[in-house]
Amino acid sequence: MAYWEIKNVALRGVTGTVPNNPVKSAELDIFTQEDAELFDSTVGILNRYLAPDDVCASDLCYDAAERLVAGLGWEKDSIDVLVFASVTGDYKTPPTSSILQDRLGLPTSTFVVDLPMGCCGTLYAINMAGNMLSAGTVKRALLLIGDTASRMGSYKDKSRVPLFGDAGMAMALEYDATAEKIAIEMNTLGSGYKALMTPHGGYRHPITKEDSFVEEDFGNGIIRAPKDALINGMDVFSFAITKPPVSIKKMMERYELTIDNVDYFLIHQANKLIVDRIVKKLKLPLEKTPYDLQEFGNLGGASIPMLMTYNLADELQSRPLTMVCSAFGLGLTWGTMVLKTQRVRVLPINKI
Amino acid sequence: MTNIEKLNKIFCDVFSVEESALNSEFNNCTVEGWDSVHQLSLTSAVEDEFDIMLDAEDILEFTSYDNAKTVLAKYDINL
Incomplete structure (x- = not known):
């Protein structure tokens, strides 16, 4: 059983950056007005911020990181761990986290790692960095979680284009012997990996000019080539x-959590259909289940810190919160995190 | 409104068709635009209308007008 209790680690701050390019569903080339209306009412994603071709996830994360570090008053030399959780790194090699260490002016003593774990990115990042900080030999970690998922697929794929938005988030973790433990459980269903994948571009199927760029029409407005990321909507939904x-239920039972003693349930904002159903299945009160997908779309791993930044900024800064966070995606992987915070610094979202 | 009238209205609204189009040939292969968004919109509307919660496998089965009726029978919805 993949399950952790991370002691002595506190979340100190969070913020995020999006491209200053809001796009409504009806503005997407692939939609008619009627399509857009059905999509908005069903999938619930009315708006998303899309990065231009020259903006990477690391650029958005860099902006968020600089602001967060300054906002917390952290000396850059005090940062020991830098995690970059993204499936849209700058290059295939080297890891983007090493580039960001230099860009951010972090010391060469920084431990860096890339985590290409998709929508569970925040849970993986907190799990890895948190476990590193727990012993106290390193004290501070900067977690950068972001993607430009809009750039991964075909612009002619109606099953994918409207779902995703782009963002870069920064979270700050610190060793703190008084912190409440962070509990995380993770799961993997590798047999389902084909539901979310990019068929060509790795070493199983390297990019070739003969077939990687050849578009196929799958019907219903889905045109893509093997180099493009795909999503099998019904498999993912199921x-x-x-x-x-x-997983949520199991963690709530393990920690004797109820609807009453949890302040918020942060559910990965995949789309309204999925979040609504999880909410309904677990009978979660809507006032404890914030949504931001109507504004940002599916942000992949950045989803949970964006909920904190966009929906919970005032409360995170003013009182202790108990949050149950649920993520699921690529792999297929899924997990639940119970996070109890003291006062967390939350900086406003920036648009660049 | 009877249950079958309710079901027909949902299909007509989601696919923008006349009730006369609903027959045993009405399925995800023959209906243009029947994608996952339409299918999930359909199941979501059915759940709201009949106050039921479909299992994941039943949502995946909702691929035709006839299948919809078969699935609803499992939830004791008499059509």
Whole structure:
């Protein structure tokens, strides 16, 4: 069983940056007005911020990181760990985290790692960095979680284009012997990996000019080539409404959590259909289940810190909160984190 | 409104068709635009209308007008 209790680690701050390019569903080339209306009412994603071709996830994360470090008053020399959780790194090699160490002016003594774990990115980042900080030999970690998922697929794929938005988030973790433990459980269903994948571009199927760029029409407005990321909507939906609720329930039972003693349930904002169903299945009160997908779309791993930044800024800064966070996606992987915070610094979202 | 009238209205609204189009040939292969968004919109509307919660496998089965009726029978919805 993949399950952790991370002691002595506190979340100190969070913020995020999005490209200053809001796009409504009806403005997407692939939609008619009627398509856009059905999509908005069903999937619930009315707006998303899309990065231009020359903006990477690392650029958005860099902005968020600089602001957060300054906002917390952290000396850059005091940062020991830098995690970059993204499936849209700058290059195939080297890891983007090493580039960001230099860009951010962090010391060469910084431990860096890339985590290409998709929508569970925040849970993986907190799990890895948190476990590193727990012993106290290193004290501070900067977690950068972001993607430009809009750039991964075909612009002619109606099943994918409207779902995703782009963002870069920064979270700050610090060793703190008085912190409440962070509990995380993770799961993997590798047999389902084909539901979310980019078929060509790795070493199983390297990019070739003969076939990687050849577009195929799959019907219903789905045109893409093997180099493009794909999403099998029904398989993902079936997975997402089945597995995460079981994990959430298990963690709530383990920690004797109820609807009453949890302040918020942060559910990965995949789309309204999925989040609504998880909420309904677990009978979660809507006032404790914030949504931001109507504004940002599916942000992949950045989803949970964006909920903290966009929906919970005032409360995170003013009182202790108990949050149950659920993520699910690529792999297929899913997990639940119980996070109890003291006062957390939350800086406003920046648009660049 | 009877249950079958309710179901027909949902299909007509989601696919923008006349009730006369609903027959045993009405399925995800023959209906243009029947994608996952339409299918999930359909199941979501059915759940709201009949106050039920479909299992994941039943949502995946909702691929035709006839299948919809078969699935609803499992939830004791008499059509």
